[in-house]
Amino acid sequence: QKEVEQNSGPLSVPEGAIASLNCTYSDRGSQSFFWYRQYSGKSPELIMSIYSNGDKEDGRFTAQLNKASQYVSLLIRDSQPSDSATYLCAVNPFYTGANSKLTFGKGITLSVRP
Amino acid sequence: GAVVSQHPSWVICKSGTSVKIECRSLDFQATTMFWYRQFPKQSLMLMATSNEGSKATYEQGVEKDKFLINHASLTLSTLTVTSAHPEDSSFYICSRSRGDNQPQHFGDGTRLSIL
Numbered sequence: 001q002k003e004v005e006q007n008s009g010p011l012s013v014p015e016g017a018i019a020s021l022n023c024t025y026s027d028r029g030s031q032s033f034f035w036y037r038q039y040s041g042k043s044p045e046l047i048m049s050i051y052s053n054g055d056k057e058d059g060r061f062t063a064q065l066n067k068a069s070q071y072v073s074l075l076i077r078d079s080q081p082s083d084s085a086t087y088l089c090a091v092n093p094f095y096t097g098a099n100s101k102l103t104f105g106k107g108i109t110l111s112v113r114p
Numbered sequence: 115g116a117v118v119s120q121h122p123s124w125v126i127c128k129s130g131t132s133v134k135i136e137c138r139s140l141d142f143q144a145t146t147m148f149w150y151r152q153f154p155k156q157s158l159m160l161m162a163t164s165n166e167g168s169k170a171t172y173e174q175g176v177e178k179d180k181f182l183i184n185h186a187s188l189t190l191s192t193l194t195v196t197s198a199h200p201e202d203s204s205f206y207i208c209s210r211s212r213g214d215n216q217p218q219h220f221g222d223g224t225r226l227s228i229l
Contacts, residue, residue: 032215032217034217042222043220088157100146100211100214101160101163
C-alpha cells in the first residue's frame with residue numbers, strides 16, 4: 001500500500017508568519033511531488049510541483065524535497081488570511097501503469113489569524 | 115484560465131434518479147482522465163481512471179455498475195451515477211494530466227445531493 005502521510009492539523013499561524021506543512025511518502029521510487037490548495041467547497045488547485053531534491057521557490061511558496069528521507073514540505077512565507085485552506089500533498093507513485101495517477105495525503109487545514 | 119470544465123456544478127434530485135456529470139479537457143487531448151469523490155472534511159478518494167476508447171479502471175470497492183464512466187473522445191469523459199441514493203451524495207471531481215509525472219488539474223467539481 002503506497003501511502004502519503006501529512007502531519008495532523010489543524011495548523012494555526014498569525015498573519016505574516018511562516019507556515020510549514022510537512023508530508024512523508026512510503027514509495028521510495030516516487031518521481032514527482034505536488035502541493036494542492038483546496039478552499040472549503042472548492043476543488044483542489046495546483047500550487048507547486050517539485051521533482052528534484054532541494055528547494056523550489058515560487059513567490060511566497062517554497063517546496064522542499066528530500067528523497068533520501070522520503071519527505072516533502074511546503075513553506076508559506078508572510079502568511080495571509082487568504083492562505084487559509086486545506087493543503088494536500090500528492091505523490092506520483094512509481095510502478096508500471098501508474099501513468100499520472102496520484103496518491104493524496106489526507107490534507108492539513110491551515111488557518112491564518114489576522 | 116481553466117483547463118478542465120466540469121458540468122453541472124450542482125445537482126439536487128430524487129432517490130432513484132440517474133445523474134450524468136461531464137468533464138472536458140479544454141486545452142489538451144487527454145487519453146486519461148480521473149474521477150474522484152470527496153465526502154465532507156475528508157480527502158479525495160480516487161474512484162476510477164477513465165481511458166479514451168477503452169474501459170475505465172475502477173479502484174477497489176467502487177461499483178462499476180453503479181458509476182458508469184464513458185470516455186468517448188479525447189476531450190470528454192462522463193460519469194453517470196445510476197439509481198442514485200442519499201448515500202451517493204458527495205462532491206465529485208474530475209481531473210486530467212498531460213502525461214506521466216505531470217500534475218493533475220481539476221475541474222470545479224459537482225456537488226450531488228440526493229433527496
